[in-house]
Amino acid sequence: MKANEYTVWRGRSEGVFLHEGQEVKPPQGWTFVSSGDAALTRRLKAAGEYWLLVHKRKNRIEALGLWTGADVEAVRAMIEAERSTPTYRKKLEADRRRRELAQADYEVEFRAAVLKFLDFNSEHAVFAEKLSDAVTVHAVPVGSGTVARTSRIPIERRAEAAVIAWMRHQTTAYDHMHIARIKGERREVRRKLAERSRMLLSKYRSGDKVDFSACPLAAALK
Numbered sequence: 001m002k003a004n005e006y007t008v009w010r011g012r013s014e015g016v017f018l019h020e021g022q023e024v025k026p027p028q029g030w031t032f033v034s035s036g037d038a039a040l041t042r043r044l045k046a047a048g049e050y051w052l053l054v055h056k057r058k059n060r061i062e063a064l065g066l067w068t069g070a071d072v073e074a075v076r077a078m079i080e081a082e083r084s085t086p087t088y089r090k091k092l093e094a095d096r097r098r099r100e101l102a103q104a105d106y107e108v109e110f111r112a113a114v115l116k117f118l119d120f121n122s123e124h125a126v127f128a129e130k131l132s133d134a135v136t137v138h139a140v141p142v143g144s145g146t147v148a149r150t151s152r153i154p155i156e157r158r159a160e161a162a163v164i165a166w167m168r169h170q171t172t173a174y175d176h177m178h179i180a181r182i183k184g185e186r187r188e189v190r191r192k193l194a195e196r197s198r199m200l201l202s203k204y205r206s207g208d209k210v211d212f213s214a215c216p217l218a219a220a221l222k
Contacts, residue, residue, distance in 0.1 A: 004049045008067075017053065026051060026067045033072055034065040043075045044068045103142060110148055111136040113159035121207035128204070130221050135159075135166045167197040171216035 008017035016023050047070035054061050111132050120128035139148035139162040147161040168174045172193050179186050203210055212218040
């Protein structure tokens with residue numbers, strides 16, 4: 001934690017927060033600013049001491065915003081003035097092009113990783129290309145929230161997980177299953193479906209004859 005950062009959680013009542021188990025209230029005159037404008041947040045953090053309001057979501061701690069004693073409107077006006085300049089607009093356009101190029105490069109890299117994971121027999125090469133396209137289109141868009149967007153695991157594992165996830169939704173009845181609310185039950189269901197998907201993929205890897213009329217993977221890619 002930074003020296004001037006004070007992390008707090010929501011308390012039981014309005015205007016009261018929790019810090020290390022103790023109830024606290026923001027100093028008089030402080031303002032709350034919701035997360036969303038990264039530039040504004042950075043400037044306010046640099047302005048001095050602040051309280052970072054967080055919560056837990058999907059096993060991750062996320063920031064909801066911050067409490068600050070800085071003049072928020074003055075900082076916001078300064079940022080807006082900078083954003084109205086030609087220099088800023090050129091930088092914005094350059095950043096946009098850079099992100100687009102990086103995204104295009106990643107799509108190519110990820111698709112190649114998917115194709116390598118599939119490792120289909122040459123007889124099913126065209127089918128492997130179609131499946132790689134389908135998984136990539138679903139998994140790599142920015143903001144998709146899929147495993148393909150994480151950098152915490154190698155791209156080879158991302159590709160494998162993305163294929164199995166795609167098959168779970170496209171070749172099984174997972175989306176319509178009633179899964180008991182028992183700890184570990186959903187994980188176990190996913191494990192079993194993943195095994196089924198891997199068995200299906202093995203048929204295409206071995207070069208064995210595949211009955212496309214009865215294959216759920218073939219049906220999903222029509």
